[in-house]
Amino acid sequence: MLKLPKLGFMSFFILLFLSTPEFVSAQQLDQIIVSQAWSRSTPPMAKNGAVYFTIKNNGPRDKLIGVITSIAKRSTLHMTKMGSGTKSGVLRMLGLTHINLPANQPFIAKPGGHHVMLMGLKKPLKLGESFELILKFEKADDKTVTVTVQK
Numbered sequence: 269m270l271k272l273p274k275l276g277f278m279s280f281f282i283l284l285f286l287s288t289p290e291f292v293s294a295q296q297l298d299q300i301i302v303s304q305a306w307s308r309s310t311p312p313m314a315k316n317g318a319v320y321f322t323i324k325n326n327g328p329r330d331k332l333i334g335v336i337t338s339i340a341k342r343s344t345l346h347m348t349k350m351g352s353g354t355k356s357g358v359l360r361m362l363g364l365t366h367i368n369l370p371a372n373q374p375f376i377a378k379p380g381g382h383h384v385m386l387m388g389l390k391k392p393l394k395l396g397e398s399f400e401l402i403l404k405f406e407k408a409d410d411k412t413v414t415v416t417v418q419k
């Protein structure tokens with residue numbers, strides 16, 4: 269007599285667990301794949317650098333909302349844009365709050381386009397070296413990638 273209500277109680281919790289957003293995000297674990305993370309080597313006194321990468325989102329729509337790295341004082345999402353009007357012909361960089369990652373579409377951060385801006389480099393980026401960068405997403409779990417320094 270005592271066992272039945274107890275089981276009913278348990279299955280209620282199991283159902284509750286299955287329907288929580290945490291369960292959904294656990295399923296999405298590897299639906300975002302980050303590859304080809306690279307950075308250009310910088311001159312010895314350079315204060316800034318940039319990181320490029322490819323993101324393949326095999327899951328639902330998501331957003332890249334930030335980055336963390338210990339190699340620079342600050343790291344933010346940037347986009348290079350060609351100026352218009354009186355500024356035409358001048359490349360400028362815009363800070364972004366996020367980057368949209370539509371479902372099943374690759375996103376490529378590359379020179380002249382989107383990039384992670386590293387501001388206040390703690391040391392120059394040397395050819396052949398690498399450092400870690402954590403990408404933060406709105407839905408998916410954080411991704412830690414190894415950025416290799418290239419030419």
Ligand SMILES: [Cu+2]
Pocket residue numbers: 318346347361383384385
């Ligand atoms: Cu920039």
